[in-house]
Amino acid sequence: ATTLGASAAATGRYFGTAVAAYKLSDSVYSTILDREFNMVTPENEMKWDATEPSQNSFSYSSADQIVSHAQSHNMRIRGHALAWHSQQPGWVQSLSGTALRNAMLNHITNVATHYKGKIYSWDVVNEAFADGTSGARRSSNLQNTGNDWIEAAFKAARAADPAAKLCYNDYNTDGVNAKSTAVYNMVKDFKARGVPIDCVGFQSHINSASPVPSDYQANLQRFADLGVDVQITELDIAGSGTAQANTYATVVRACLAVARCNGLTVWGIRDSDSWRSGDTPLLFDNNGNKKAAYTSALDAL
Ligand code: XIL
Numbered sequence: 001a002t003t004l005g006a007s008a009a010a011t012g013r014y015f016g017t018a019v020a021a022y023k024l025s026d027s028v029y030s031t032i033l034d035r036e037f038n039m040v041t042p043e044n045e046m047k048w049d050a051t052e053p054s055q056n057s058f059s060y061s062s063a064d065q066i067v068s069h070a071q072s073h074n075m076r077i078r079g080h081a082l083a084w085h086s087q088q089p090g091w092v093q094s095l096s097g098t099a100l101r102n103a104m105l106n107h108i109t110n111v112a113t114h115y116k117g118k119i120y121s122w123d124v125v126n127e128a129f130a131d132g133t134s135g136a137r138r139s140s141n142l143q144n145t146g147n148d149w150i151e152a153a154f155k156a157a158r159a160a161d162p163a164a165k166l167c168y169n170d171y172n173t174d175g176v177n178a179k180s181t182a183v184y185n186m187v188k189d190f191k192a193r194g195v196p197i198d199c200v201g202f203q204s205h206i207n208s209a210s211p212v213p214s215d216y217q218a219n220l221q222r223f224a225d226l227g228v229d230v231q232i233t234e235l236d237i238a239g240s241g242t243a244q245a246n247t248y249a250t251v252v253r254a255c256l257a258v259a260r261c262n263g264l265t266v267w268g269i270r271d272s273d274s275w276r277s278g279d280t281p282l283l284f285d286n287n288g289n290k291k292a293a294y295t296s297a298l299d300a301l
Pocket of ligand 1: 043044126203234275
């Protein structure tokens with residue numbers, strides 16, 4: 001096939017991108033979006049600060065814009081992210097204990113209910129593990145409400161939208177390492193105890209400090225072997241030219257080699273859309289032209 005989305009669909013997968021609502025009116029942007037992609041993730045619009053700017057007062061207009069654009073163009077939607085230590089509104093940052101736990105559960109219930117039936121997979125919990133070799137949870141206000149906050153979040157999401165796949169999502173978990181093994185052990189424990197979890201998202205923000213690990217595919221496979229789907233959720237790869245193109249192909253091939261890898265999402269369309277635009281990490285240049293990385297990714301699908 002001649003587009004990323006159609007080529008991914010040929011093996012039952014998707015190819016998605018992060019989308020910013022305010023860019024939908026940019027015709028260069030929306031032309032590429034509508035032509036190439038069949039999954040979207042709102043880049044910021046479903047985060048806690050955006051959807052519940054003051055307690056119990058929900059604000060969905062920007063996220064709804066992306067959802068309706070996706071639906072009218074036959075794209076599916078990855079919801080991102082229900083519970084996260086970052087991009088919390090100020091009122092959340094001043095809560096703790098039971099009040100914070102209840103606010104989190106109320107938030108999850110409201111957002112997942114608002115989008116019930118419209119979300120392919122939710123990043124229910126994002127970035128809850130520490131970097132480095134400890135294998136510990138990241139210290140955060142949510143973690144301080146009790147170690148069971150992650151399973152409580154997943155149970156609330158399942159109750160609100162039983163049809164959505166529920167994912168745990170993180171970065172620096174792309175290879176077999178202490179952090180990914182800690183996530184692995186949590187997923188294994190959740191499966192053993194019947195805590196609802198359907199998928200694990202691997203952000204895959206690739207740069208020279210964290211290149212694609214040689215055991216990337218093996219790591220995806222060991223999670224799949226626990227009985228969950230795996231998804232590449234925020235792919236971007238610093239670099240340019242042939243080296244960058246080859247790295248994109250490596251990541252695409254790894255997903256295709258794992259039966260339970262549902263698809264890949266890049267974290268933006270043009271390099272200028274990237275949260276780290278200095279790394280020129282995406283598939284289209286600032287003018288919307290296809291880069292070598294695009295052709296390489298497409299050929300690998
Ligand atoms: C980033 C967005 O791309 C930026 O626009 C925003 O300013 C900060 O967040 N991990 C995640 C994403 O899970 O939500 C982050 O997105 C990138 C890192």
